[in-house]
Amino acid sequence: MKPELRVALLGQGFMGKAHSNAYAQAGHFYDLPYRVRRTLLCGRDAASLASMADRWGWENTATDWRAAIDRADIDIVDIALPNHLHAPAAIAAAEAGKIVFCEKPLALSAEDGRAMVAAARGRRTLVWFNYRRVPAIAYARQLIADGRLGQIYHYNAAYRQQWGPDTSRDGTWKMDPAQAGSGVADDLLTHLLDTALYLNGRITQGIADTRTIMPNRRIDDAVMALVKFANGSAGTFEATRFAIGCKNQNFFQIHGAGGMLRFNLERLNHLEFLDASQPSTEQGLRDLLVTDMKHPIFGNFWRPGHIIGYEHTFIAALGEFLECLARDAEFHPSFEDALVTQEALDALLQSAKTRQWIDIAAG
Numbered sequence: 001m002k003p004e005l006r007v008a009l010l011g012q013g014f015m016g017k018a019h020s021n022a023y024a025q026a027g028h029f030y031d032l033p034y035r036v037r038r039t040l041l042c043g044r045d046a047a048s049l050a051s052m053a054d055r056w057g058w059e060n061t062a063t064d065w066r067a068a069i070d071r072a073d074i075d076i077v078d079i080a081l082p083n084h085l086h087a088p089a090a091i092a093a094a095e096a097g098k099i100v101f102c103e104k105p106l107a108l109s110a111e112d113g114r115a116m117v118a119a120a121r122g123r124r125t126l127v128w129f130n131y132r133r134v135p136a137i138a139y140a141r142q143l144i145a146d147g148r149l150g151q152i153y154h155y156n157a158a159y160r161q162q163w164g165p166d167t168s169r170d171g172t173w174k175m176d177p178a179q180a181g182s183g184v185a186d187d188l189l190t191h192l193l194d195t196a197l198y199l200n201g202r203i204t205q206g207i208a209d210t211r212t213i214m215p216n217r218r219i220d221d222a223v224m225a226l227v228k229f230a231n232g233s234a235g236t237f238e239a240t241r242f243a244i245g246c247k248n249q250n251f252f253q254i255h256g257a258g259g260m261l262r263f264n265l266e267r268l269n270h271l272e273f274l275d276a277s278q279p280s281t282e283q284g285l286r287d288l289l290v291t292d293m294k295h296p297i298f299g300n301f302w303r304p305g306h307i308i309g310y311e312h313t314f315i316a317a318l319g320e321f322l323e324c325l326a327r328d329a330e331f332h333p334s335f336e337d338a339l340v341t342q343e344a345l346d347a348l349l350q351s352a353k354t355r356q357w358i359d360i361a362a363g
Contacts, residue, residue: 002035004075005099005322008068010089011080012043012052015103015128019080020056022314029300029312030319033326040068065089069096079103080128082173083181087112090335094120099325101126105190105345106338108181110361113342117335126321126331127338129194131250133316135308136271136288138296140254140261141199143273150258150276155200155235157252159188160243164213164221175219182349183219185210188239189348191250194333194341196237199254202230202340207357208348213242225348227360260285269307 009019023038041058042065043049049061062068065085068077069092077093078101079086087107093100100120104127107113131137143149163169173179180186196203208225212218222240229235243249250265262272262285272285291307293299297316301308324331333341343361351358 002033004037005034006037006039006074007076007078008040008042008071008074009038009058009078009080010042010065010068010085011103012041012045012049013080015080016041016043016052017056018130018311018314019078019101019128020052020058021311022318024057025311025315026318026322029315030323032319032322034322036322039074040071042068066092069093069098075099076101082179083186084108084179087116090116091119094123094125097123099124100335101128101321102335102338103128104194104338104341105181105186106335106342108186110339110343110346113335113339117339120335124321124325124331125335126317127333127335128314128317129191129198129333129338129341130313130317131191131195131265132198132333133297133313133320134265134268135295135298136263136268136290137195137199139288139290140263140271142296143261144199144254144256148258148273148275149254149256149261152200152229152231152233152254152256154255155196155229155233155252156254157192157196157236158238158243158249159192159240160238160246160249160251161188161241162244162246164241165244167214170214170217175217177218180219182210182223183212183217183221184239184241185220185223185345185349188241188250189223189225189237190341190345192237192239192252193344194338195250195252196229196235197337197340197344198333199252200229200231200233200235203227203235203344203360204230205357205359206344206348206351207355208237208352209355210349210352223348223352225351227348268310 076099206227210220211222213221225237227235259276260274347360
């Protein structure tokens with residue numbers, strides 16, 4: 001019989017739903033080395049907590065996240081709480097000897113992130129930068145590692161959403177800097193930074209500017225940044241909730257001596273690739289459907305051409321983590337990986353205040 005891992009999920013919102021689905025589905029696509037039990041669901045809305053637990057197969061509920069720390073029968077604590085609670089919950093879970101999963105961003109600051117890393121030293125950790133498990137993004141990394149792009153010249157990325165003008169959301173925790181942090185930078189720029197680090201390596205310097213577009217808001221609605229990478233390439237980042245016409249456009253475009261790559265999450269099964277080694281008369285962007293059994297990650301799901309969705313990225317992250325845990329192998333992204341992203345984020349937000357270029361720690 002497979003050994004058992006008992007999970008406590010802290011959070012019942014959008015991410016709580018995404019994580020619950022991963023726990024429910026991972027064993028359908030991965031030959032998991034463990035039997036994963038959905039033991040405890042923690043959330044603040046007592047009125048809807050029971051129905052969510054019933055829908056997603058959670059055995060017990062609690063309205064205080066500390067219940068997961070106190071229970072000796074919990075092996076994994078999965079944190080999908082507002083950002084300001086990531087550090088206290090993660091540190092408490094790690095000190096109680098739990099495996100710790102955490103939503104992005106790692107914390108509200110690099111200082112808190114370093115405390116989380118220190119508390120979890122010797123423990124297994126996962127941070128839900130789920131876009132690393134989009135097959136097209138993983139395949140882009142493979143093409144780059146194989147040298148198909150050659151020397152990288154430019155890395156340009158943007159995360160564009162359009163819900164910023166909706167004032168009905170102003171009372172939510174994402175609009176409160178005490179709970180959310182800076183705003184769109186903590187929410188969306190963190191994804192761009194993690195993907196850039198995954199694909200193009202360390203960021204060494206940067207300068208940023210933030211904008212609050214709606215009157216009386218205390219968080220940033222948009223952020224723009226110029227950066228330099230350790231490999232010599234130049235980069236740009238834009239994150240905004242005011243890109244009218246873009247529902248959820250997580251985009252990157254990479255130019256190298258050997259070609260070009262382009263990705264848009266709104267077409268997450270596709271990756272555009274130009275191979276500059278072809279004769280100039282034959283060069284052109286190819287729209288690759290990244291759904292072959294030989295493509296990374298996709299082979300765990302369907303047959304060629306049968307597309308996957310957003311939810312599969314969480315399933316893949318969980319499946320790979322459990323495989324690594326059973327083999328005693330490293331899993332990425334861990335708390336240490338997410339701290340590198342957090343340090344880059346902190347530096348760029350500091351540069352937005354000083355309006356000067358800033359060095360970014362090596363991590």
